[in-house]
Every structure is written in C-alpha cells, then in structure tokens.
Amino acid sequence: MATYPLKVCEKRMECNDTASLWLDVPQDLAGAFTYRPGQFLTVENDDGGDLISRQYSLSSSPGAHPRLRITVKKIEGGRMSTWLVDQAGEGDYLEVQTPRGRFFKDLDAPHHVLMLAAGSGIAPILSIGRWLLESNQGHTVTFVYGNRTPDTVILADEMAEIAERHAGICRIEHVMSRAGEDWTGAHGRIDRAYIEAHFASWQAASELPMVAYMCGPEGFMDSAEGALMSAGLSASAIHRESFDMVLEDDETEPGLEVVAEDDPGEDGPPATIVAVVGGEEYEADWQEGENILAALLRMDADVPFSCQEGTCSSCISKLTAGRIEVRPGVLQTLREDDLAEGLTLACLSRPLTRTIRIDFDEI
Ligand SMILES: Cc1cc2nc3c(=O)[nH]c(=O)nc-3n(C[C@H](O)[C@H](O)[C@H](O)COP(=O)(O)OP(=O)(O)OC[C@H]3O[C@@H](n4cnc5c(N)ncnc54)[C@H](O)[C@@H]3O)c2cc1C
Numbered sequence: 001m002a003t004y005p006l007k008v009c010e011k012r013m014e015c016n017d018t019a020s021l022w023l024d025v026p027q028d029l030a031g032a033f034t035y036r037p038g039q040f041l042t043v044e045n046d047d048g049g050d051l052i053s054r055q056y057s058l059s060s061s062p063g064a065h066p067r068l069r070i071t072v073k074k075i076e077g078g079r080m081s082t083w084l085v086d087q088a089g090e091g092d093y094l095e096v097q098t099p100r101g102r103f104f105k106d107l108d109a110p111h112h113v114l115m116l117a118a119g120s121g122i123a124p125i126l127s128i129g130r131w132l133l134e135s136n137q138g139h140t141v142t143f144v145y146g147n148r149t150p151d152t153v154i155l156a157d158e159m160a161e162i163a164e165r166h167a168g169i170c171r172i173e174h175v176m177s178r179a180g181e182d183w184t185g186a187h188g189r190i191d192r193a194y195i196e197a198h199f200a201s202w203q204a205a206s207e208l209p210m211v212a213y214m215c216g217p218e219g220f221m222d223s224a225e226g227a228l229m230s231a232g233l234s235a236s237a238i239h240r241e242s243f244d245m246v247l248e249d250d251e252t253e254p255g256l257e258v259v260a261e262d263d264p265g266e267d268g269p270p271a272t273i274v275a276v277v278g279g280e281e282y283e284a285d286w287q288e289g290e291n292i293l294a295a296l297l298r299m300d301a302d303v304p305f306s307c308q309e310g311t312c313s314s315c316i317s318k319l320t321a322g323r324i325e326v327r328p329g330v331l332q333t334l335r336e337d338d339l340a341e342g343l344t345l346a347c348l349s350r351p352l353t354r355t356i357r358i359d360f361d362e363i
C-alpha cells in the first residue's frame with residue numbers, strides 16, 4: 001500500500017525506553033490521514049536493505065490534536081522500535097501508510113467506559129478515552145493503568161491534565177507492580193484478583209452501562225477479559241487490541257464462515273476476487289491454496305498489508321458479496337460480532353463462492 005512521508009516535528013522521551021513522535025500532516029493529505037480514535041499507522045523503514053514495516057497506534061486523539069502522535073517502546077533487539085526511539089529525530093521523515101484498524105466501536109448512548117492498559121498499551125487507550133471525554137456525549141471514563149514503577153509511566157502528564165479538565169467524569173487509577181514504599185497509589189498487577197477486588201468500586205463510579213477497552217500483553221488481556229466476564233460484562237462489551245506478533249491458530253480447528261450481509265453469493269468453485277482499495281477496483285483469479293491477500297498481491301493490487309500472517313491487522317477488510325472461510329486465529333484480532341458484520345483479515349481468509357467482493361476502504 002502507498003506510503004506518505006510525514007515529517008517528525010517533535011520528539012519527546014516519555015521514559016528511558018519510550019518516545020513519542022509527533023508527525024505533521026500536510027494540508028493536501030489531511031483527508032487521507034483523518035482517523036478514528038484507536039487506529040494505528042504502519043511505518044516503513046529501510047533497515048540495511050530490508051524494507052521493514054510495523055504498526056504503531058495513534059496516541060493522539062482526533063479533534064484534540066492537529067498533528068499525529070505515535071508512542072513507541074523500544075523492544076530489546078527490535079529493528080523498528082530501536083530506530084524510532086534512538087535514531088529518528090525532529091526534521092526526519094517517516095514513511096507511513098494511512099490510518100487503519102477497528103479497535104474503537106461507536107457508542108450509541110452514554111456509557112461508563114473502563115479503559116485498562118499496561119505499558120505502551122496506553123497509546124490507543126488514551127486516544128479513545130480522551131476522544132470519548134471530549135466528544136461531550138455523556139460518557140464517563142475510568143482509566144486503570146499498570147506499570148512497574150512510577151518512572152516507567154508514559155503520557156502521565158497528559159492523563160493528569162485530562163482528568164483535571166474532566167473532573168467528575170474521569171478517574172485514573174495508576175497501579176504499580178514494583179513500586180517502593182513511597183508510592184501511595186495502588187500496588188500490584190492488573191490481573192484477575194486485582195480486577196475482582198476493584199470492580200465494584202469502578203462500577204460504583206457511574207450508573208451508566210459499562211463497556212471495557214483493553215490493550216497490553218496477551219496474558220494481561222486474557223485474565224482481564226475473564227475477570228470482567230465473571231463480573232457480568234458480556235463478551236460484546238469488551239474490546240481488546242493486541243500488539244503481540246504471535247498468531248495462536250490451531251490448524252486442526254475448522255475455519256469460520258463469514259457471509260456478506262446483503263449478497264451471500266453464487267455457489268460453485270471459487271474463481272474471482274474483486275477488491276476495492278482507495279476507491280479503485282482490482283480483480284484477481286483465485287488459485288487453490290492461496291489466501292485472499294496473496295491472490296491480490298499476485299495481481300499487484302495496492303492492498304494494505306504487513307505481516308501476512310494474521311497478527312498486524314493491516315489487511316482488515318469487509319466482505320460485501322459472497323462467502324469466505326477464515327482461520328479461527330482471526331479471533332485474536334476480531335470478535336465474532338465483527339465477523340457477523342462481514343469483517344475479516346484477508347491474509348487468513350479464502351473464498352468459498354464463485355465470486356467474492358471485499359472492501360478495504362469500508363472498515
Ligand atoms: C495494531 C498494532 C499496534 C501497535 N501499536 C504499538 C504502539 O503504539 N507502541 C509500540 O511500542 N508498539 C506497538 N506495536 C508493536 C510494534 O508494531 C512492533 O511489533 C514493536 O515495536 C517491535 O518491532 P521491532 O521491529 O522493534 O521488533 P522486531 O525486530 O520485529 O522484533 C525483535 C524481537 O522482539 C520480539 N517482539 C516483537 N514485537 C514485540 C512486542 N510487541 N512485544 C514484545 N516483544 C516483541 C520479537 O519476537 C523479536 O524477538 C503495535 C503492534 C500492532 C500489531
């Protein structure tokens with residue numbers, strides 16, 4: 001997919017291994033870089049002759065910030081994160097794709113939004129939480145943010161400023177797993193026991209129905225989701241975003257069927273894939289054994305992709321005609337209600353009907 005050079009206009013070290021980079025969007029690209037809270041950018045870089053691409057959630061909020069901000073934690077030995085945190089600087093240009101992702105779901109009525117984050121997982125959580133508070137739609141927001149020690153907390157000033165500005169409808173609970181005696185806030189990990197012990201107090205903060213968003217390591221999200229469901233939240237009220245690069249997919253499990261809402265398609269051997277990307281239409285003949293993304297790339301279609309193995313969410317798209325089969329590992333990124341709407345990851349999907357139509361713009 002096409003990338004655009006965006007200038008790093010400001011860089012700030014949030015703590016010793018994490019940096020925020022602010023990117024200027026030229027006027028002529030403002031439309032293309034309009035984003036929803038919780039979406040991410042794919043950044044590309046030439047790393048010693050290898051073109052590498054990685055995803056970074058926007059930690060800025062639509063409306064609140066005219067520029068885009070990503071917040072990157074350096075992973076030991078990590079090729080992109082080390083470059084972004086240690087080397088990329090003000091005045092440099094980053095090659096980035098336009099924003100993608102479906103983490104945030106519109107809320108049609110006021111809700112109490114419980115926002116759970118660990119470490120750099122705060123990036124999309126802050127983007128969504130801030131947007132909800134500043135949209136004046138009557139939502140209340142509780143942030144519960146876990147870190148090891150106070151000096152590893154990132155974006156803390158901005159969170160404090162938001163909580164002050166929205167006093168009464170925004171609460172922040174910082175939880176430290178390895179803080180010293182002088183830390184007067186909560187100690188521990190945001191695990192099942194912590195959530196069970198604190199859920200009633202979070203719920204008591206607002207009478208509105210609760211929905212939860214979470215981002216952080218998979219283990220943290222698994223136990224948080226389990227605890228929230230035991231506390232009475234339904235699966236459809238819990239949304240999670242994963243930064244992990246490992247797909248958990250049991251190859252012996254049958255695939256899941258996704259059917260386009262208005263047009264279930266014609267039975268027969270799968271043959272043609274029609275894709276809509278950036279307003280353009282591409283057509284590919286499907287070959288046995290290929291996934292939909294691979295078929296489109298073979299035809300040089302300008303589709304968004306990065307990992308090609310179901311972990312980065314770049315190839316998220318919507319089936320608008322026909323039926324497809326998706327690997328169950330898709331449920332690491334999308335929920336069953338997303339699949340019911342026709343959403344899928346093209347790199348984990350294969351066609352089941354004679355023709356399928358898939359839209360990468362309508363997500
Ligand atoms: C949708 C999405 C949004 C993301 N948003 C952010 C964000 O806002 N901020 C941010 O810092 N990162 C974010 N990430 C993670 C980011 O895309 C990269 O995976 C991360 O920066 C590591 O890339 P690298 O090139 O530095 O490491 P690599 O060179 O790819 O990997 C080096 C080593 O680190 C391991 N590794 C790779 N990724 C991770 C990881 N996430 N955690 C622990 N170990 C890892 C690899 O297995 C490998 O051993 C996001 C990922 C996704 C899919």
Ligand code: FES
Nearest residue numbers: 308310313315347
């Ligand atoms: S290309 Fe990464 S999820 Fe499909």
